[in-house]
Amino acid sequence: MPKNSAGNFFEDFSLGQVIKHATPRTVTSGDVALATGLYGSRFAVQSSDAFAAAIGYRAAPIDDLLLFNIVFGKTVADISLNAVANLGYAGCRFLRPIYPGDTLNAASEIIGLKENSNRKTGIVYVRSLGLQQDGGTVLDYMRWVMVRKRDETARSQAEHVPALPAALDASTLGHGCPAIDVGAYDFALAGSPARFADYEIGEKIDHVDGTTVEEAEHQIATRLYQNNARVHFNLFSEKQSRFGRRLIYGGHVISIARALSFNGLANAFHVAAINGGRHVAPLFAGDTVFAWSEVLAKAELPSRSDVGALRLRTIATKDRPCADFPHKIGAEYDPAVILELDYWVLLPR
Amino acid sequence: MPKNSAGNFFEDFSLGQVIKHATPRTVTSGDVALATGLYGSRFAVQSSDAFAAAIGYRAAPIDDLLLFNIVFGKTVADISLNAVANLGYAGCRFLRPIYPGDTLNAASEIIGLKENSNRKTGIVYVRSLGLQQDGGTVLDYMRWVMVRKRDETARSQAEHVPALPAALDASTLGHGCPAIDVGAYDFALAGSPARFADYEIGEKIDHVDGTTVEEAEHQIATRLYQNNARVHFNLFSEKQSRFGRRLIYGGHVISIARALSFNGLANAFHVAAINGGRHVAPLFAGDTVFAWSEVLAKAELPSRSDVGALRLRTIATKDRPCADFPHKIGAEYDPAVILELDYWVLLPR
């Protein structure tokens, strides 16, 4: 029986295959503290038990992207250890608040496979679930990733490109957010008076601040997620790669952008869903990340008068402040852009 | 409604203005662990629930400077985002022990304003309070900071330089320390037999050890405090600054000096007050910090026979061991000195 694993290659996956991932994880206030040290996020709900309890949470829930990154991390050893690139996300919904003490598991289904014409790689489409200790689903998302073949002559077992939702309908949002007592929501403590009604479709917000990433930081973050993809840790092997250095995990970039977005979106306390995301360019240690957001849409939630949803596009850049909202130059991304994220957040009404 | 903020400029402040700061924070054992990893502090009271409970605490309280840095961090977005320099501290008292699970808030009052003659900057004097979830004050301190003007032609709304105490009287100390059962205080476990009576006024102590600071470390620390001053994080902007690189947050330096001071002050388990502090020179990543202390005064506390107070001057240096107690050369600071801190600590009698 082989004991170790170099990860799955494209031809190892089969359509409909279900994978139960290692390693279960009890999330703790220690994880929360380390995430605070790594991102400096300042959203009041996730920072203060007292604030969260006053508005209707049991206690301060863990940051939604910490949840995402922990669940994602579990999928890496089985899905993307031999990935060339993580191509995108779709249909990602946060379905329950998670608190320190909760235990997370993950499982995935292979929902699509498509070999590339070069016969060296293929696209694996996967739907992954984050599961709580009681089996309930806390996170549900799809991603697609380009994976190397072990053997160029191997034939894919099936070819199927699944339909992926362009965006989640607002009617599907809100399961991850309890009923909020907006009267108890202290806007001064939260850092801004701006509520749902104060944002307009088309409004663009520069998040102003920039933060430089160090090798130790992204490595500590990515290990915190128990994500063992060697591109993030192994300088010896990555020196031989196309980049010649360690690549920063995409989820680290997303978490940085979310933390930066506090300056302009202080009351957007919950990421309810990610419609789609694209890592436009790689980020490396020493680069400084900036971000800006545009309000793409606004929506009320069915039967809820407490919170409303903003659909945002957040663009993160490297070594490029965002006062002039860099995005695309013609059909091409501005060369400074590293992330485009399309997602729904909830704000008090 | 503007959503983001570039921080307040000198002319935005008014005398008597009261500011309630974001973001509330529940302190956890995760914060404590990360602070241990960043500073390696070895004071027994803050390290061991069993030790702390034996002598009269409810459990191990959080490190006093962790408390200070968390409260300070909350004030940055409103007070010092456009600071040129943090000039000093005065009248800082620690009024309650804080334990994991407690939630901290902060509020400030503008107590003085003085424009500089260059019309480009002014001094903002502020009194800040750290508040517990029940509204009780846990920390009370003044600082003054040089802040840029947005518009050189703007007129200050008032000019007032407040009276600042040179030092706190020992009679005001001790509120942050419960009654200590000195009989239960295990001096071997604490690391030294030296009690209050064993220190003499004028005694100088070299803290021997040195510690080198890395970019990732001070960034993680400063983000742990949710302090978003760009000088500490944003290499892209700081490359254009007078220093050409990221400046290490002064509170990080104070915490390093305090941790180093264990070697010589192992039983000085509680910082009761900070009389004054000055960041004499900047610290940068790669520098190695050393420290030494002098006993400036000794005092008994009113109605307490359990603990006594030492007034200390701790000097921190960079790349300069302190066996010969470097301080000033004539009227000028030794060029290696980065911090002069004047404070009261409590020791068992």
Place this chain on the structure above:
Amino acid sequence: MPKNSAGNFFEDFSLGQVIKHATPRTVTSGDVALATGLYGSRFAVQSSDAFAAAIGYRAAPIDDLLLFNIVFGKTVADISLNAVANLGYAGCRFLRPIYPGDTLNAASEIIGLKENSNRKTGIVYVRSLGLQQDGGTVLDYMRWVMVRKRDETARSQAEHVPALPAALDASTLGHGCPAIDVGAYDFALAGSPARFADYEIGEKIDHVDGTTVEEAEHQIATRLYQNNARVHFNLFSEKQSRFGRRLIYGGHVISIARALSFNGLANAFHVAAINGGRHVAPLFAGDTVFAWSEVLAKAELPSRSDVGALRLRTIATKDRPCADFPHKIGAEYDPAVILELDYWVLLPR
């Protein structure tokens, strides 16, 4: 009364001397989270309260090497502050599972002293105990370390080289592991189907993954253990040393090797004992660590049918993948080898 300490020198130790070490430490879920961020370990038992409770633990115990490193850290200020080299470990047994909330102390006995012929250094043999708050022993190990003399003319107070066990007998193992309900052990969640019976004596396993160490990472780790040996932190002094830079703490290397060993030993959930260990060569920041293991022996435990013990030799290397199992070239170690560790792990049967 001298207040500070530069540590003990060889001639300060006496045979039979017993030292009670500072600083007591309550281990928390914060320590666990930071260790996860530093090593990325993926063993299910230490990661998930639910997994651990299902098989018979009270909750997720802390990682055995985190326990080892915390206890070891306490001994440094008294034993090895003036060490030239940490020469070896023997007879190390883990006797109780430790959970967040437990408080750890440490005490040591000097069991051997042998001056070196150069009269400049000597070997100190020490037996150290890790103690729980109730006084019970949780860790028991011997190490020997080469320590500088303060004064070359000083005479050692006694000379004695103790008998050190080459390896622990399997009959002494298992006290640190509760009765395991193997039926409740979820091998898919744990990451591998391989049980005790699936490993063969002589089997070699490449752990595949490599991880690069940054200065901030090993410093944070070593401070987390409250280990204040200056060789790990003080660039100013270490620039003058034989290496010209900071040396990474040996326990950090062991923890890295253990975390890497998950890929091939996923169900080896408990380190029951360390028979011996040798830091063959120093590790520095920027180096990438790889590891492989060989099964040296297998043993059943007295009166236990739940778990079996594997005796492993794990070799860690720097900047050298381990697919071909580098170890020795003739009588000499392969120049890439940095660690040889001989230890017992427990697996479900």
